[in-house]
Amino acid sequence: MNKNVSALYEIAQKETRKILGLMSGTSLDGLDLALCEISGEGENTVVKIEQFETIDYSEDIKIEIRKVFAKKTIDFQHLVLLNEWIADLHAGMINDCLSKWNIPANEVDLIASHGQTVLHAPKFLHQQEKFPNATLQIGDGDHIAVKTGIITLSDFRQKHVAAGGEGAPLAVYGDYLLFSKKGENRIMLNMGGIANFTYLPASQNAEEVFVTDTGTANTLIDIFTKQFFPEKSYDKDAEIAKSGTVNQELLSELKSNVFFQKSFPKTIGQELFNHDFVNSALVKLSLENISAPDLLASLTRLSAETIAEAVLFVVQNTKTPIEEFTVYMSGGGARNPLLVKWLQELLSCKFEKSDVLGISGDAKEAVLFAVLANETVAGGNYNFGSKKGIPSVTMGKISFPD
Known part of the structure; x- marks a missing residue:
């Protein structure tokens, strides 16, 4: 041998x-x-x-x-x-x-x-x-x-x-093997450049497990933070976004992209969520002069709403009240206080950092x-x-x- x-x-x-x-x-x-x-x-x-x-x-x-x-x-x-x-x-x-x-x-x-x-x-x-x-x-x-x-x-x-x-x-494979728990409905939400989550049912039945990308998490926020502030790699503690106001017209235009209408499960990356994705919307709406705080607030809200809508889709299909779910967050987005705040407002369930499960x-x-x-x-x-x-x-x- x-x-x-x-x-x-x-x-x-x-x-x-x-x-x-x-x-x-x-x-x-x-x-x-x-x-x-x-x-x-x-x-x-x-x-x-x-x-x-x-x-x-x-x-x-x-x-x-x-x-x-x-x-x-x-x-x-x-x-x-x-x-x-x-x-x-x-x-x-x-x-x-x-x-x-x-x-x-x-x-x-x-x-x-x-x-x-x-x-x-x-x-x-x-x-x-x-x-x-x-x-x-x-x-x-x-x-x-x-x-x-x-x-x-x-x-x-x-x-x-x-x-x-x-x-x-x-x-999904590691999430199921390491974090599935009898009696608790868990959403393992990872917010890196792209957001994805794994649904781990309280039954621990592998055939009920669900996983999907939801869209952008930090990617667009980081791209435009660097564009406005070349010395910054990301909007630390959402300091810039928190000083801005969400532009609802821009938010609606970004959410109208066909990706968000596509059925779950789905995957995506920066091949879609990039400069052009946002810039084309800004040009279409004559918002080329939007302020950095307003743009970053709008992009943070885009992440929050599309993540929440994807989670709600899965929760509603389980016929279990959302109050009986716990969202365990990881990735850079878990350290974005504005993104987390909006997620907590949009999803009436318990939130924890995934660190509490024993793995950083x-x-x-x-x-x-x-x-x-x-x-x-x-x-x-x-x-x-x-x-x-x-x-x-x-x-x-x-x-x-x-």
């Missing part, structure tokens, strides 16, 4: 596995690294976070990624070069963290690398009948495995697409990919039924270090 296959077999048999989960989102802020000790599999999965670190991307890294990010027309050679370059950068960050944590590479069983999304193209968005849903993440797993000496699982989203999904949201909201997505890797090597027995958007598959390509 090949020694790498033998090593993987031994890892699968272990009572606990040490898995390093990596996540870099569409906000392009940096790389989250969560070193997890995972025991069990499926609904018996138990995770302990041993170390967590976020390494910020330099401005140079952001500039290089933005040359291809969410664009239909790009320099294809640059994309090819980035695939290896991002992997090498991530491998270097891994090695630096392990050294800082004083953990030898041979004590880490697996790396679970999400990679860097550069384009998300569900059929709804590309509108080309003969082509399927598509998504692309770069940062090749072979390069990470070779540079770190650790077996690496990567490219998780392709299996989801191959099995009939749109490649997102993948949080900042680490949650990196942890979820570690859980996906654990399922691929040691589990994969969940069954979400035939529900659209949640294929019951294990994910991730396996790369050996030699």
